[in-house]
Amino acid sequence: MDPLHQFAIKPIFTVIIGGTDVSFSNSSLSMIAVVVMVFSLMTLGMRSRSLVPGRLQSLAEVLYEFIAKMVRDNAGHDAKPFFPFVFTLFMFILFGNLLGMIPGAFTFTSHIVVTFAMAAFVFLGVTLLAILKHGIKFATFFMPHGVPLWMAPILVPIEIVSYLSRPISLSVRLFANMMAGHTMLKVFAGFTILMMGSGTALGYVAGVVPVVINTALIGFEIGVALLQAYVFTILTCLYIKDALELH
Amino acid sequence: MxxxxxxxxxxxxxxxxxxxxxxxxxxxxxxxxSWEAPAGPSADDKNKSMLALAFRLGTEILAALVIGTGGGVLIDGWLGSKPLFLLIGFFIGAGGGVVNVYRAVGGLGYAAGYPGARPDIKCREDSGAPPPAGSDDKGR
Incomplete structure (x- = not known):
């Protein structure tokens, strides 16, 4: 079977508005599932508000404190107003990645259009924040301090390219990691089917090997799912810090 | 708490x-x-951030190259000067990619326009490495 088949977007309800296909797809469904899951975890988990937390409340608190600490350490105290945004972003990506680890589930973070939309939102928001906060001084961001003026024609374009590459690297990193991991899992699973399909005894014995490899890969992929959510969020924090401080 | x-x-x-x-x-x-109470980030934490760093570097170069070359192609299409700006854009993109990687590894703050190593974000990911050359104002 085609290992890329799992990434196909299938409409569930076809909706076409003004010639644009805005169907409710399996991708939309898993995004809604993630939102519902995150919302339930946070609201149900915190409902008892007990001093000594239960399991669900502990999980909610750990996640909250993890991101609160991340924002405080990496973006500074002034970044407190952005905590809700960063937390939402982290939970959405984390649960999206982990939901994709359930066999048969759709991984919306393996689509560049999704990750790029998030990265572009972060990029535009951060740039707007910097411009609103610092006005024209924002332009000094592209001219390193203490550099002779004659080097500006070389350095300024490099700095601008470096700045503009942020949303690309942010989105490609998440999308590529998720897509590569899921493709690899499917390829190894396909080996088993091919070997078993040969019908010989050797085929049946050898067919076990990819299953063993896949077991290890699943663990690795869960690690990647956590790590990529972490990386996306920590970089968002650093970009917010840059926008706020502008050195 | x-x-x-x-x-x-x-x-x-x-x-x-x-x-x-x-x-x-x-x-x-x-x-x-625990007689050796960890003062800073634990070894596990450090491993995690090293891994996070390793996952970042490849895309940093790629992204800058895409922006530089893509921008060059767009300018060429606009001015009809093919392939002049494609070539210029490629080299600027390559330069930007190197700058991105340099900053990511040096812990200079992952961003454009850094005057030098910031004491508050110091080599989070590789505290063992010496500060990269040119991390002072004069060198850049």
Whole structure:
């Protein structure tokens, strides 16, 4: 079977508005599932508000404190107003990645259009924040301090390219990691089917090997799912810090 | 939660005071047991961020190259100067990619326009490495 088949977007309800296909797809469904899951975890988990937390409340608190600490350490105290945004972003990506680890589930973070939309939102928001906060001084961001003026024609374009590459690297990193991991899992699973399909005894014995490899890969992929959510969020924090401080 | 963070009203609750006492005792106990209490990030934390760094570097170069070359192609299409700006854009993109990687590894703050290494974000991911050459104002 085609290992890329799992990434196909299938409409569930076809909706076409003004010639644009805005169907409710399996991708939309898993995004809604993630939102519902995150919302339930946070609201149900915190409902008892007990001093000594239960399991669900502990999980909610750990996640909250993890991101609160991340924002405080990496973006500074002034970044407190952005905590809700960063937390939402982290939970959405984390649960999206982990939901994709359930066999048969759709991984919306393996689509560049999704990750790029998030990265572009972060990029535009951060740039707007910097411009609103610092006005024209924002332009000094592209001219390193203490550099002779004659080097500006070389350095300024490099700095601008470096700045503009942020949303690309942010989105490609998440999308590529998720897509590569899921493709690899499917390829190894396909080996088993091919070997078993040969019908010989050797085929049946050898067919076990990819299953063993896949077991290890699943663990690795869960690690990647956590790590990529972490990386996306920590970089968002650093970009917010840059926008706020502008050195 | 440190006791300093507790709002004054909450500290009066008897349950909380008891919990605080228990937390203090537990902390004392663990402090006695673990003789090498980690001061900074634990080895596990460090491993995690090293891995995070390794996953970042490849895309940093790619992204800058895409922006530089893509921008060059767009300017060429606009001015009809093919392939002049494609070539210029490619080299600027390559330069930007190197700058991105350099900053990511040097911990200079992952961003454009850095005057030098910032003491507050110092080599988070590779505290063992010496500061990269040119991390002072003069070198850049």
């Amino acid at each position: 440190d006791s300093d963070d507790v709002p004054p009203g909450l500290r009066e609750l008897p349950g909380l005071r008891e919990l605080e006492e228990r937390v203090r005792l537990a902390k004392q106990r663990t402090a006695q047991v």
